Amino acid sequence: MKKKLIYLFATSVMLLGGCKKGYLDINDNPNSSTNASSSLVLTGALNNTAATTTGNSIFYSFAALWMNYWAPTGGLSGFFEERTYNFTSNWSGSTVLWANLYNNLEDYYYIEPKAAAEGKPFYVAIAKTMKAWDYQYLVDFYGNIPYSQALQSTKYITPKYDKAQDIYEDLAKQLDSAANIFKANVGKVPSGDQTYDIFYKGDAAAWGRFANTIKLRLLLRQSEMPGRTAYIQAEIAKITANGLGYIGSGQSAKSNPGYLNSDGKQNPFYGNYGFTIAAIETPTAQHNYYLASDYGMNFLKVNNDPRLKQLYASINDNKGTTYVSIPWGPDPTADQKIDKVSSIGRALLKSPIQDQYIMADFESLFIQAEAAQRGLITGDPKALYQAAVNANFLYLGLTSASATNYMTNQDVANWDNNTDKIALIIKQKWVAMNGTNDIEPWIDYRRLELPADMPISTASGVTTKKIPVRMLYPQGEYNFNSANVSAEGAISQFTTRLFWDVK
Structure with missing residues (x-):
């Protein structure tokens, strides 16, 4: 299968340490680069973040299935x-993400000291934020994972593994530092430096909000942990003080270096799941691979959710008039194809x-709504929740009026009609x-077991009826950093939980 061969090839190249980077990434090895300016590396690094996280096929190839948005x-x-x-440990989901x-991270490790030496604190703060x-x-x-000794090959050939909670706590400090640097540089970023920022075009205040939101998300991950409330509140007080x-x-965080409808330069999500650059619109292979899952579509249908026709196409790739989905897990049958099922x-x-x-504005607003409902931040949780739903409707090309109507007339969305x-x-x-x-819904599901009715795959090969709680360390670590990764003990995708997964 083409998808599997691509992942296998990519994984093999990455394990050899010579992965070819993407559009606008100018460095093969930032650790040995001494001449590239922080400006040029920054643009490539930010573009690479977009291409390898929220725009990358590996980010969706398992999570979209496990969370029942799509089915193969x-x-x-x-x-x-x-x-x-x-x-x-050889599976592409584990190896490619790592x-x-x-x-x-190599790029951001290069940028931070380079920008400091160049007298560019704005870039230093961006590097801190994106490392987090x-x-x-x-x-x-x-x-x-390797953290304190990571990406320092001249000092640590086999970096030690740091405790996940310790890393989280240090990331919170790095984000505080970044947010305060951004605050100090509001309105002071030179126009020449703004050009290389493909997220916020030199808007230091916007970057500060982004850094603070990442930190709030990091803290909210820990909200179910016993004895953690005082720490979370103290850390949120620092965000509040930042102002x-x-x-x-x-105010979404989004990337656009100047995407073009040419090979390798399309928006990465569109390039993976949309259409080729041919004059006649031709679906990519990935576009044909993923169809609507029953759970995802049926929730929208049953509740008259107008987002149905935005999130899914009608059958035959929008050439038909009906919206059809398939169950998650059963062994494939010939009729589960794009001509008969929604894409x-x-x-x-x-x-x-x-x-x-x-990071979309609606994700941030949902995070704030949950934090406010838990009493961790000030603000009206109902207003934040309604703003989140409204922002999502707008993102999908719908109107605020339709969002209001949905939240008023559908019990599944009405704040006052839901006790939980x-x-x-x-x-x-x-x-x-x-x-x-x-990925974020998969993380929410792990920490909260919500949505509570999330279906488990019914594939004949399922031996453990449980959505995985983590990834396995990639085989490359067992090959080249064996002592340190082996010290972590036996790892199971079903039972070896992360520190914040306590439900």
Whole structure:
């Protein structure tokens, strides 16, 4: 299968340490680069973040299935690991995520001291923020990882593994430092430096909100842990003191270096799941692979949710008039193909030059709504929740009036009609994150077991009826950092939980 061969090839190259980076990434090895300016490396690093996290196919190839947004077409015999949850340390989900994130971190490790030497504190703060972004996901995927000795090959050939909670606590400090640097540089970023920032175009206040929101997300991960409330409140007080706040409506973090409808330069999500650059619109292979899952579509149908026609196409790739889904897990049958089943919707695949969302405003607002409902931040949780739903409707090309009507007339979205506010927030967040960042709902499910009715795969090869709680360390670590990774003990994707997963 083409998808599997691509992943196998990519994994092999990454394990050899010579992975070819993407569009605008100018460094093969930032650790040995001494001449590139921090400006040039920054643009490539940010573009690489977009291409290897929220825009990358590996970010969706398992999480979109496990969270029942999409289901694989019956025209393929693959997806064994995704369908059965029975994967190994050689599985692309584990190996490619690890390689992509550490690869991206190399650039930010280069930028931070280089920018400091060049007298560019704004870039220093961006590097700190984006290192926290990458490391948070590495922890959320794997738990304990190389951190304090990571990416220092001249000093540490086999870096030790740091405790996941210790890493989280240090990331919180790094984000505080970044947010305070951003605050000090509001309105002071030179116009020449603004050009290289493909997220916020030199807007230091916007970057400060982004850093604060990443930190709030990091803290909220820990909200179910006994004895952690005082720590979380103390850390949130630091965000409050910073004064820049969090990402609000219309303030999404998103990337666009100048995407083009040409090979290798399309918006990465569109390039993976949309259409080729041919004059006649031709679906990519990935576009044909992923179809609508029953659970995801039926929730929208039953509750008259107008986002149905935005998140999914009608059958035959929008040439038909009906919306059809398939169950998650059963062994493939010939009729589970794009001509008979709904595919990924055009509100997610707007254009080859669309912005690549890193953190959408609606994700931030859902995070704030949950934090407010828990009493961790000030603010009206109902207002934050309604703003989140409204922002998602707008993102999908719908109107505020339709969002208001939905939240008023549909019990599943009506704040006042739901006694369990956290469950309501997480369910609507699950709807909204479809095709934007499917990893976050998987993390919410692990820490909260919500949505509570999330189906388990019914594939014949399922031996453990449980959605995995983590990734396995990649085989490359067992090959080249054996003593340190082996010291972590036996790892199971079903039972070796992360420190914040206590439900």
